[in-house]
Amino acid sequence: MRTFLVLLLLGVFASWVICKPTQEKKGRVQHSKDLSDHKHDDSKDFQYDHEAFLGKEEAKTFDQLTPEESQERLGKIVDKIDGNKDGFITGEELKYWITHTQNRYIYENVNKHWADYDSNKDNKISWEEYKNTTYGYAAGEDQFYDVPDKERYRKMMKRDERRFKQADKDGDLIATRDEFTAFLHPEEFDYMKDMVVTETIEDMDRNGDGSVDVNEYIADMYTPETDEPEPEWVKTERQQFKEHRDLNKDGKLDRSEISHWIHPHDYDHSELEAKHLIYESDKDKDDKLTKKEILDNWNMFVGSQATNYGEDLTRRHDEF
Secondary structure, three states, X not given: XXXXXXXXXXXXXXXXXXXXXXXXXXXXXXXXXXXXXXXXXXXXXXXXXXXXXXXXXXXXXXXXXXHHHHHHHHHHHHHHHOOOOOOOEOHHHHHHHHHHHHOHHHHHHHHHHHHHHOOOOOOOEEHHXXXXXXXXXXXXXXXXXXXXXXXXXXXXXXXXXXXXXXXXXXXXXXXXXXXXXXXXXXXXXXXXXXXXXXXXXXXHOOOOOOOEEHHHHHHOOOOOOOOOXXXXXXHHXXXXXXXXXXXXXXXEEOHHHHHHHHOOOOOOHHHHHHHHHHHHHOOOOOOOEOHHHHHHOHHHHOOOOOOOHHHHHHHHHHHO
16 A cells, blocks of 8 residues: 555466555554654754754754754745644644654655556546556456456455545545545555454455454464464453453454554644644744744754854865
């Protein structure tokens, strides 16, 4: 779901299957991601806030700017954040910006490969375009001629179609860029979380009863070798299943328990950071920021090396 690799298959299949279907095994639990690798300690520096607000790579770029350049660029960013152009940055607008910044790698990846799927160049991707590009034109006739394991790929196509329809908010089977991003990365969108639960159960439910028992839970993460004793970490996972996953103690996980497991109620780091930036910059205490209030506190938002800039220039000059 997070990559667009060319599907390498043997024989004739490789000649018409172009892109990898979305189904792939990965970590089940969707933890809320932290916004920076740095400690959040404003008494020492604002590096956490810079990476939260700008993203890690963009923060590095701002590190090399003069204070004047940083403030100029920050002003342009503020204009982008102010979605309704009312002159104020609310907590919701700031949270949206921070979330978007942290997910920039997702959007950049979608943009990079957009042309692979948008065959008619209308800046949208229909289900037919995605299906034909991923599974080949033979799939349009619901026939996988000369393809090994036809039924498996037919099921994968049906699964992709179901997810595509869920991501497609207006039901026209034509995805905008945001809808297509939700299709490829459903774990990042609230309205797709139920689909993630459905697919998780399908992946793990080997006996087809619509739930996940402890053996299915373990089998999803561990395949024993012949005569190999069960490792301690697997025993610990069995205990975790009984004590923390199986909330009603019936020996299996239903939809609600699966959702509770893979979508834990973590802190919303973007929301907390938005509140922090507003609290530290909101001079008139109206719970929203003007452009001036943000620029007055620009060093917290973007200016990580302002005080050392002149010293760094001198040092580099001496080295020459």
